[in-house]
Amino acid sequence: MRRTLGVLFSAGPFVAALVAAASPRRDFRLAAMAVVATLAAWLLLRTSSHSPARAVTAFAAATGTAAVASLIAGARAASGIIAVAAVVGAFATIGQLLLLPRRQTVAAP
Numbered sequence: 204m205r206r207t208l209g210v211l212f213s214a215g216p217f218v219a220a221l222v223a224a225a226s227p228r229r230d231f232r233l234a235a236m237a238v239v240a241t242l243a244a245w246l247l248l249r250t251s252s253h254s255p256a257r258a259v260t261a262f263a264a265a266t267g268t269a270a271v272a273s274l275i276a277g278a279r280a281a282s283g284i285i286a287v288a289a290v291v292g293a294f295a296t297i298g299q300l301l302l303l304p305r306r307q308t309v310a311a312p
Contacts, residue, residue, distance in 0.1 A: 205301055213241060213298030216291045232276040236288065239272045240265040240295040248299045258300060266292030 216237035223230045247261040270288035278284050 209301030236269040240269040244295040244299040262296040
């Protein structure tokens with residue numbers, strides 16, 4: 204169940220990007236945001252210890268990189284950039300957290 208939820212959370216921004224790209228406007232900005240946010244969350248969570256502080260850092264990095272990607276792709280409305288980047292960053296971070304292997308606990312003898 205945990206892995207399924209992780210895949211669904213990780214796939215959410217990409218599904219939204221697919222819908223935006225298939226629309227008559229052919230908007231690919233959300234696809235760029237989804238890719239960089241997922242990569243940022245994946246890199247920060249896979250290469251370090253698992254702690255709540257690291258999760259917050261991964262969320263901030265995913266949100267920041269998504270916002271920069273949307274600016275580079277041509278977005279102009281600051282409130283829209285922040286709102287969409289926060290949602291994409293949250294989905295990417297939660298998805299990666301759910302896909303992390305569970306900590307192994309050693310039973311006391």
